Amino acid sequence: MEASAPEDETEILHVFDFPQIYTKPSAQALLNTLTLLTSAPPSWECSDSEQRLEKPAGRSKRRSRKVTKTAAVRVNPEGLARYLTQLIGCDFRWIDNDAVKEEIWEQASLRLSERSGRSAMPAISRSFGIPTPSALFDIVIHEPALTADNLGLKTWAASYLLAKRLHTLHLPQLGSATLDILELGAGTGLVGIAAAAVFGASVLLTDLPEIAPNLSRNVETNREAIESHNGSARTAVLDWSNPHVCQFYPDVEQGEVKSFSTKQAKQPDPFPVILAADSLYSPEHPRLLVQTIDCWLSLESNARVMVEFPLREAYTPELNNFRQCMAGIGLHMTEEGEEFGYDDWGWDGGEPTRGRGEVKCWWSVWRRKT
Structure with missing residues (x-):
């Protein structure tokens, strides 16, 4: 048959x-x-498509x-x-x-x-439709097979929701200069790639060494589309436990990995916009994330930080701690809201469960107190 x-x-x-x-x-x-x-x-949307690696x-x-x-x-x-x-x-x-x-x-x-369940699946690639001020922008994201407890190798609902919300963000006015944006805990890179296209910005996407290869791959996959929107993107390794040092991955111009630091004489200018999504998984993460924000956020009063995190009951203490730490470095929240998205996993008591699950997320925008 x-x-x-x-x-x-x-x-x-x-x-x-x-x-x-x-x-x-x-x-x-x-x-x-x-x-x-x-x-x-x-x-997660009827317009999304998927690919998989097959032999x-x-x-x-x-x-x-x-x-x-x-x-x-x-x-x-x-x-x-x-x-x-x-x-x-x-x-x-x-x-x-x-x-x-x-x-x-x-x-x-x-x-x-x-x-x-997602953890048993092979490597996949899928396309996400992201709104820009003029049209919908398609981003292709590769997710390796999850052979270890490395959550940065998949795309989470909070990242997708934040990427779709970017076009509503009121950013600092920089005249004709290109806007520089830093993404912390970039994971698969969906948010940072979207930001480069939505704002025509220069975006530095950062994460840990084990995440960087796939992150760099996704940036390269979408580079032509990013540049067609007058944006640019690079990847780097940035460990929040040592936030002053950031290492390009790789330096494509010099053919080698190069480091720069907030303490070096030829340091890059601080970033007027910082983005982060779904990056609080342990009690120490709020402090580490906020100290990294403090290192790299511009001192200008119009600098912005935009974050989105899932509202999982098990991580309520981390969210509360994040708010306290942000206030502790002189930032205050100007906007916030809640919205729903979907993940490949549901959640039960803070643990991932098999099958598609609805996720409630909290987003917020922060700026320096004046």
Whole structure:
């Protein structure tokens, strides 16, 4: 049986609609079915699209291939995991091509992992639509497979919401000069890349050493689009426990990593705008984040800090501490609000749970007291 997308977009497919092993289906029928069953992370907006890394038959090197469907397919989940498991365990003796067999096994494994939560999924890339003053701007973000407890390798709801809110921010008036923006804890880079395009700004996106390679990759992927909006972006390593030192990753002009510091004679000017999203995960984070803001925020009265954090009950003390620390360095809040978004994970008692979950977030804008 050759599997194909149904003509009726409302039709629901069942396991028994797919090629059954006892019929010895062709390899192409099985691969068509596994493509049909592709399940990307739930889109946070209907306009978002996803890609995943898949291995074509007969090759050992992975490449990026966009998976498309000819129609919106709905599948009854009952018995689906068992069906995929049977494909993984089958020897496919009637198929002569070993490379094709491996492809079927791998694709069945991917379809099973996709239904086991975001942490079990392979690397993906997805496109986010971000509003600018003139039009919608598409940003392509790559997220590596989450093989460790490194939360900076995925895009969180607060980052997406902040990126979409940027065009409403009233920024310092700098005349004809290019606006310089610093993002702290940039993660996958969605917010900083969006800022470069929305404001036509020069943005420095920073995070820890283990996050920097993927962050740099995403900046390079979107560089042409950023420059078409008269913006620019660079990445750097900035450890909040040593906030005075920031290390470019890499210095593309010199071909080497270069450092600069707030204490050096040829230091860059402080930043008039600092952005941060979903960056409070431990009791020490509020103090570390705020001391870094204090190092790098311009002393001008019109300097701004804009943040967005999820309102998770387990991290209420961190949010309260953040507010206190911000006041302690002479900043006061000028705007705030709450909004809802979605994550690939829900949350239960501060711990991530499997499946799409609605997230309530708090955003705020801060400036120096006058």
